[in-house]
Amino acid sequence: MKTLFKLALAGLFLASTAAFAQDAGPGTVKKDSYRFVIIPKVVHPWFDKVNNGAYAAAKAIEAQTGSTVKIEYSAPQQADVVQQNQILETSIATHPDGIAIDLLDPSGNRAPLEEAVAQGIPVTIFDSVPPEGMDLTSIGNDFCEQASIAARRLVELLGEEGGEVAIMMGVPTAPNHAIRAECHKKVFAEHPQIKVVATGIDNDDIETAQKQAAAIMQANPNLKGWVACDAAGPIGIGQAIKEADKVGKVQLVGLDDLSQMIQLIKDGVADSSSSTKPEMQGYWSVMTMWQKATGAETPKYIDTGISFLTKDNVK
Secondary structure (H helix, E strand, O other): OHHHHHHHHHHHHHHHHHHHHHOOOOOOOOOOEEEEEEEOOOOOHHHHHHHHHHHHHHHHHHHHHOOEEEEEEOOOOOOOHHHHHHHHHHHHHOOOOEEEEOOOOHHHHHHHHHHHHHOOOOEEEEOOOOOOOOOOEEEEOOHHHHHHHHHHHHHHHHOOOOEEEEEEEOOOOOHHHHHHHHHHHHHHHOOOOEEEEEEEEOOOOHHHHHHHHHHHHHHOOOEEEEEEOOOHHHHHHHHHHHHOOOEOOEEEEEEOOOHHHHHHHHOOOOOEEEEOOHHHHHHHHHHHHHHHHOOOOOOOEEEOOOEEEEOOOOO
């Protein structure tokens, strides 16, 4: 009888230990493989940097856990919310371990995002702002401060004389682009010697930005300076400034750290650039998706910071 009692106790202990191992607390769920989807706004070199960061995070997870991590990068050919939602819906249907997306339009993207959450797919927002009321982790930087840094720099360059300036927007519905545009305007409004005479829309496309900038400078021959709200904008503006033979006559303070932007600074076409850190955004997007997949909670917001690039430090 004693032997049977001891065996029963041992069995109960093993059963309780196994149950504890299966639910040992947040962050303890482990899989042999993970598949994460990255959905940017559009095909763009800036998002290539995000993807590089995502792969770096995948390698780190593999090295530390032994699990395999697959990154699926799927970009719309144009900055179009319908195209982006189609990619998002297709991704949801495959039920990945996480989706990271840079929203083109929080309202327009809301329905498929809610579907992803309803299906239990971890969702992280990067370089954007989540739809109102949705409890999603977002990764980026202070978009208003980034724009303000650039606008204040342009004001400084133009001095007391000031002059006419223009703003190049990216995608008007994209939260980060819209926030930057408003904060550019707020800074300029504080300086009566500065007058905003035009706003271009390039939809995050370099060629479109170049054409818009050329047309705006032709229509405003007294234009003294430019700021931008997206990574494509200042590259297109810089090309337009060179073509119009206005290097040194029209000041450009850019955005982000693409190689073309850095070259414009080195060549003296642009004075400087207020830059995000796209590799870090990709890295932490994957890290937060992985954390959610393990059952761990993630921060509401991760700020990857801002870099200010000038001719003195781009080397």
